Amino acid sequence: MTPRRLVVGMSGSSAPQLGEVFLRACRDLDGLETHLVMSRGARRCIELEMGVEPSAVESLATTVYDPADMGAAPSSGSFLTIGMVVIPCSMAALAGIAAGTASDLLRRAADVTLKERRRLVLVTRETPLSLIHIRNMETVTLAGGTILPPAPAFYHQPETIDDLLRHVCGKVLDQFAIPHDLFRRWS
Numbered sequence: 001m002t003p004r005r006l007v008v009g010m011s012g013s014s015a016p017q018l019g020e021v022f023l024r025a026c027r028d029l030d031g032l033e034t035h036l037v038m039s040r041g042a043r044r045c046i047e048l049e050m051g052v053e054p055s056a057v058e059s060l061a062t063t064v065y066d067p068a069d070m071g072a073a074p075s076s077g078s079f080l081t082i083g084m085v086v087i088p089c090s091m092a093a094l095a096g097i098a099a100g101t102a103s104d105l106l107r108r109a110a111d112v113t114l115k116e117r118r119r120l121v122l123v124t125r126e127t128p129l130s131l132i133h134i135r136n137m138e139t140v141t142l143a144g145g146t147i148l149p150p151a152p153a154f155y156h157q158p159e160t161i162d163d164l165l166r167h168v169c170g171k172v173l174d175q176f177a178i179p180h181d182l183f184r185r186w187s
């Protein structure tokens with residue numbers, strides 16, 4: 001079976017733990033490759049909020065790209081993927097994606113995902129939201145992307161922070177129809 005490739009972007013937002021838990025979950029799934037693009041902002045947030053080296057998170061991915069390398073595989077639509085998630089997604093990354101700037105590999109890969117009509121999921125983290133943020137979310141939604149804020153749910157009766165993170169990551173995998181057991185479903 002040809003492995004499915006998922007492009008995973010991490011940008012400079014609070015809660016880089018979301019990206020770590022997501023990559024860890026993907027690593028445990030058969031037949032799924034993760035292609036990670038981590039912005040400089042994400043690296044800073046990992047250092048400040050997780051107190052670890054970014055390489056500890058990078059080591060969870062199948063392949064890691066330099067965000068400045070515009071010649072890397074995810075910059076081309078001919079590199080076949082099932083889509084892209086940006087987790088977490090900063091308002092700066094959201095703005096760049098909404099504006100189609102393609103100014104670094106993360107934004108270019110998201111641009112490619114939209115133009116190829118593949119699934120793009122943005123786990124946008126900011127609160128409260130300005131009208132600029134909301135309008136950028138609208139633009140990406142109209143272009144076919146999905147805005148998936150890491151809003152906590154309690155129907156699965158979380159007991160730990162990890163339970164809350166796993167719920168968000170499971171909701172992302174649901175968007176790609178990838179089976180998982182990251183949280184107990186409502187039934």
Ligand SMILES: Cc1cc2nc3c(=O)[nH]c(=O)nc-3n(C[C@H](O)[C@H](O)[C@H](O)COP(=O)(O)O)c2cc1C
Pocket residue numbers: 010011012013014015039040041042044045048049089090091092093125126
């Ligand atoms: C510790 C820390 C936490 C941050 N949290 C957020 C956040 O939650 N949401 C956000 O949009 N920006 C946040 N920022 C600001 C972004 O990192 C900054 O706008 C950066 O330029 C984003 O660029 P990037 O998306 O290319 O990584 C944070 C910055 C730091 C240092």
